[in-house]
Amino acid sequence: MGSILELVGVHSYYGESHILQGIDMRVGEGECVALLGPNGMGKTTTLRTIMGLTPGRRGEVRFKDQEITQLRPFQIARMGIGYVPEDRGIFVEMTVWENLRVPYLNLKNRTERRWKEIEERIYALFPALKERKNQMAGTLSGGEQQMLATARGLIAGEEMVLLDEPTEGLAPVIVRNLIEAFEKIKAQKHTMLLVEQNVHTAMRVADRCYILEKGRIKLEEPMKTLAHRPDLLEQYFGIRDQADLT
């Protein structure tokens, strides 16, 4: 299984702040990798750096063995990397349908049939979006907006999707729905890099995880192993009781 995404010695800056201090990571084809860790430690910055949205960066980001570190965001997206931002980034004054069209319109070799296929795929994953097709995206509920953002990321990210805290701030019922959708996406062998603060979500979907603390990777573990390491769970996530994980 080849690596689709590779980060080698990546540093990222925000003004004077040195946020990422030498990150090494890889995501294999068809894998779902989780990037975990406490807040404010650089998880979002990692995704943004991959997408080329951070102006100050050093190191190497490679996608399918091609260096993309110096490329502009739209070029990176066009290579098939989708991005689901932390704040969802919904185009509020456009309809759901129009929101979905944005990433589609930037794909090469567009045909009517291809769009129909994409639409079917998306609506199968997220039926609620089909109902609200012509509704203004700003009027959607939090969960629905997250679905829309994820859908957009999938359309743009035919090779790989980056998801930034997709379950943040959502009610448990909705989180469950979303996780089901993620499991389906994973079953379709869609490569995913998932940033999460919520270990539970990560546990359900991810194969492997990296733990990021203070801008450095502290740990890399298969998810199954992490589940059985109460010492790590307590140290990094403050989880004392195994029962919390169900």
Added chain:
Amino acid sequence: MEMERSLHQGSEKKSLRFLWGIILLALILLPIAFRATPFADYLTYTVGRMMIFGLYAMSYDLLFGYTGIFSFGHATFWGCGGYSIGILMVRSGWQITDAFPGLILAMLVGVGFGWAMGFLCSRVGPVAIFLVTFAFSQSLQLLAFSDPLKITNAEDGITGIPRETFLGLLPIKSEMQYYYFVLAVLVLSILVLNMIIRSPLGDVFVGIRENPLRVRFLGYEVRYYRIVAFMISGAFASLAGALTSLHERAVAPEMLSWFFSGDAVLFTVLGGPGTLIGPLLGAAIVIIFQEILSDIFRNWLIFLGISYIVLIMFLPKGLFPLFQRLYSGRREPQAAESVNSQKA
């Protein structure tokens, strides 16, 4: 290391002061040195103009360079200063020939209009400030043209402004006398503006430019200080306008034209925003160019436009910082030498 650095800075400051001393001396000696020549009057008149525009530019620097307010309505003060003189000394019928009341009135009017413009601009963003100040000065120009209160004499403007004495003591009638008067006013203004900038007030201004939110959190009401910036800037700009109307002995609605607002911007951007002296140099350079070029080219506005473009793209900090670096670059070896000799 510390001592080296402070010594170095000290000698830098000393060498810059030396430079100002030379320039001041040159300005003082200029009319006298060239008195016998045929172009004495032209030279005195032109350098006088440079100094007045220099004052105008410095007042704008306070607003734009230091406080970061991009106003496009500075002509308001230029014109109001001029009209203060014109209305008080000619239209009022009070037969005032001394310059002092007019100049004081001009400064007060400048403060007043500065307050008005500042008030309108206090809570809005940069786009709005640009448009509001522009609209303000345009409206005033329209009013001056239409003259509803019958005080500005509409498009003909006010002519025959007297220029006799200042405070009853100083004669300022001749070109040379007025020249020295303007020089004195300029030097005094530089000292006052410099004092303001180096004071805590000046720090607040720069703070507003760099990081208004932080200034707010430190307890300073940004709105209030913006208005203060406008008022001080307006006072000195009005003073400049008044000086020019005394110089030309006339004032017209053209003084409120946005060309003068654009001039303020050009002088400051050319010379170097936020340096106070830079805009002064900028004004001088532009006037020299205008004098040289406007006889050759009717369309010298092209050069103004090209200057805007070239400057803002490649020299946004202006010429003065460039000069500073070049000048202290030359001085550096001397400073190092003196340190070494001390060590030995």
Added chain:
Amino acid sequence: MTFSAFLIQFLNGLTIASIYILLASGLTIVFGLQGIVNCAHGFFYMLGAYLSFMMVQQLGLSFWLALPVAFAGNFLLGVGLEFLGIRRLMQWGREFTHNLILTLGFAFVGQEVVKIIWGAIAQLAQPPAALEGLLNLGPVAYPKYWLFVMGFTVLVMFGLYLFFLRTGMGILVRSIALNSEVSQAMGTNAPRINTLIFGLGTGVAGIAGVLAGPILSVDPNMAFELLMIVFVVIIFGGMGSLVGVLVSGVIIGEVIAFGTALMSGMIAKILAFAVMIVVLIFRPLGLFGRGAVVE
């Protein structure tokens, strides 16, 4: 005021509003998209008028040819300005005042070049032969050409509406206006689209110039004469809103028409400025402003 006099003024207001609306559209679209104010917009208006004047009056070509040529010429020049100047300043992270100064300088240069080429005297352009003369509207007779300008403006606005709301490119443009970063993360080549839309804006300004020639005359002060009023229209209507431009343009056009007829041109202008200042302070979003290029 008699009814027919009122009707004439009302139509005058609509005519002048048409010019304002065309000019304001280009300016507001660019502002809604990139957040920049193009001080050279008035120059592009002037260029359109002079190009048309040259083609029709001096070269004897068709008015209907002048329209697309003026648009194309302005489009290319606008793209050049954006690509070489504005985009660089944005890339270098300069503040927005630098763009103001750049476009201002460009306007000065452009205006003077036009004066050098075509002379500094005002000229009156002729409307195309097919549109000369008056049309009988019952109580009044009104110049055919002026009615055509109104109709053409409606056509252009409708075209813009279709473009922004019904085409794929329109969707992309709106997405950039709403959230440029996210749109780029979805693959949108925002820099290129910004450039093209800037060209569209200046092109429409050129069309406004072509149309205005026979009405307002082709004169060397065109570049800045209307700019202030156009700013008022945009602010009042809400920056970035085309519907706002339409509504606000009509209102301001009528204010200017009736103000000039009943009081004086200058007072009308001062009124318009006062409106703008009040709006900026108390309702900076204007009538329809929401920060997006929509409807």
